Structures are given as structure tokens and as C-alpha cells.
Amino acid sequence: MASLCFAHPILGAHETSPGHPERPERYGAALEAVLAEGYALREAPLAERQAALRVHTPLHLATLDAAHEAAGARGLVQLDPDTWMGPSSLEAAYRAAGGAIAAVDAAITGAARAAFVAARPPGHHAEPEAVMGFCLINSVAVAALHALEVHGLERVAVIDIDVHHGNGTQATAEREPRLFFASVHQDPLYPGTGHAHERGAHGNIRNAPLPPATRGRDWREAVERQLLGAVETFQPDMLLISAGFDGHAADPLAQFELDEDDYAWAGARLGRLARGLKVPAPVALLEGGYDLPALAAAAAAFAGALAQA
Numbered sequence: 001m002a003s004l005c006f007a008h009p010i011l012g013a014h015e016t017s018p019g020h021p022e023r024p025e026r027y028g029a030a031l032e033a034v035l036a037e038g039y040a041l042r043e044a045p046l047a048e049r050q051a052a053l054r055v056h057t058p059l060h061l062a063t064l065d066a067a068h069e070a071a072g073a074r075g076l077v078q079l080d081p082d083t084w085m086g087p088s089s090l091e092a093a094y095r096a097a098g099g100a101i102a103a104v105d106a107a108i109t110g111a112a113r114a115a116f117v118a119a120r121p122p123g124h125h126a127e128p129e130a131v132m133g134f135c136l137i138n139s140v141a142v143a144a145l146h147a148l149e150v151h152g153l154e155r156v157a158v159i160d161i162d163v164h165h166g167n168g169t170q171a172t173a174e175r176e177p178r179l180f181f182a183s184v185h186q187d188p189l190y191p192g193t194g195h196a197h198e199r200g201a202h203g204n205i206r207n208a209p210l211p212p213a214t215r216g217r218d219w220r221e222a223v224e225r226q227l228l229g230a231v232e233t234f235q236p237d238m239l240l241i242s243a244g245f246d247g248h249a250a251d252p253l254a255q256f257e258l259d260e261d262d263y264a265w266a267g268a269r270l271g272r273l274a275r276g277l278k279v280p281a282p283v284a285l286l287e288g289g290y291d292l293p294a295l296a297a298a299a300a301a302f303a304g305a306l307a308q309a
Helices: 009-013 025-035 049-053 058-074 089-108 139-149 167-175 216-234 260-277 292-308
Strands: 004-007 040-043 115-117 156-160 179-186 205-210 239-243 283-286
Touching: 004 025, 004 089, 009 025, 009 089, 025 292, 049 058, 049 089, 049 139, 058 089, 089 115, 089 139, 089 283, 139 156, 139 167, 139 179, 139 239, 139 283, 156 167, 156 216, 167 179, 167 205, 179 216, 205 216, 216 260, 239 260, 239 292, 260 292, 283 292
Parallel strands: 004 040, 004 115, 115 283, 156 179, 156 239, 179 205, 239 283
Antiparallel strands: none
């Protein structure tokens, strides 16, 4: 059984402003690193609009449509202080979500030992009604609700290891009791959400905020003690991972001090968690990671360990 990587050239074509940290080169760095770990390349299809509407409001998707039309005329459109769209961006966002859906399908049907989506733009900050933090469509939330609604799973868990809190995914979990959301992230840091006391109306949220300068040992302990037990108690039928690599010590947007060994540990530990729960293969989506060499090294370490767990 192969490990699969879902990707498409349009994911590397999504445009941002000059000097923006979420730049096209991130796609190639992550993709090459994961393929070098033995993952087989598969094309990320376009997500259907209905799949995105399980997470986002019609107004949100209409706003993206209007921005896409404006980008076709002007080249680039700024949607908020951090988030941009160009002529390729809307297709890229729908293919990132579509790749996540295809990865879920492959995992559930037993076609993949592990799956990685080279998603760009990232998605975990996108709220049901708003773009945010480089993100247009919340791909991991779309994939989770696809697993619940199309495949009929009863419970799905998302574990977010990006250094920034996945506020958009948490917003989806707030209204969907079948979705468990667990996040380890730096605090204080953008977007300023994800406090430890936040459990959600359904008790299906766990946050492990950690201070700047957190090293690998403390990060691993927080994942193990604060998040994984809660996920096991939830007894999900599937595990999705928002795999951000911006906690690396070399990353310019945060102050964690993680290295490739920490991401290898995370891949192995989350792979073992999925197998211990006897659920389909784990599905990971690229989120953050903005220093190219660090992104490549961390993605390779994580994806390789995830496939071998």
C-alpha cells in the first residue's frame, strides 16, 4: 500500500504580494521533500462548491468569486492585511480542498497507507464567513465534513501542529459536535485565539498554548499530555492533521525552537495514534512553514515518519 501525496501545479501558482512570506516557492519545497520520502504523486482535483458550503457561507464563496473576477482585471487583490488573491488563487484554493477530499477518500477506501496534501494556500485560519491569515478556504475542515457527511463517519478529529492557532477550524468545531479539534500553538501570537480554557459548547475542543522559545521537549510533552489523551477519549473514526512547520527554530514568523527531530516525532506519534485507534490512514495537510530549507527538512521528517509509523 502506497503513501500518497496530492498536488497540482496551480497550487504553486497562487499569487501573493511581492515579499509575502506565503510565496509560491513554498509549494515546490514541500512537494519535493515529501516525494523524496517515497510518496506517490496524485493530482488534486477541484472540490465541488457544495463541499466548501459545508464549512463556508454562500456569502463567503461569493466574496471569493468577486475577488477572483477583480484579480483577473487587476492582477492582485488584497482581501485583508495579510491575505491576497491573484488570477490563479481561487482554483488553487478549490484544488487544495479537493486534494484533501481525495486524500480522505483514498484513506477510507484503503488505497493509502498515509496521505499528504501539498495544500497552498493554507486553510486553517479561514473562518466560515471570512478569509484570514493567508487562508481562503478551510481545506482541513472541508475534508473533515466530507468524511462525516459523504462517508458517514460518526466522529473525526483534527490535530493542528501549526505554530499559529487554527481559529477557523475551531470555529467549525464550535458548531459541529462530531468534529474534535486539538491544537498546540504559540501564545501570544497571531491570531490571538486558542486559550486553554476554550473547550467548546460540545466539549470537543482542546488547546495547548505554549510560550515563545518553547523547545522540542516541552512541545512534545504538551502534545502527549494535553491533546492525545483527549483525542483518544473522543474515539474518532478518522484523524486529520493540519501540518504546519512554522514552529521550526529557523521560521521567521514565530519563536518556537523546534527542529526536524520534533517533526519526525510528531509524524511517528500521530501515525501510531491512528493505527492504535484502528482508523483509516492519517491525512495531513500543509499549513504554515515560511523558511524554505526548514520547511523542506521538517516536511520530509514528518511525512517520512508518518508513512513508516
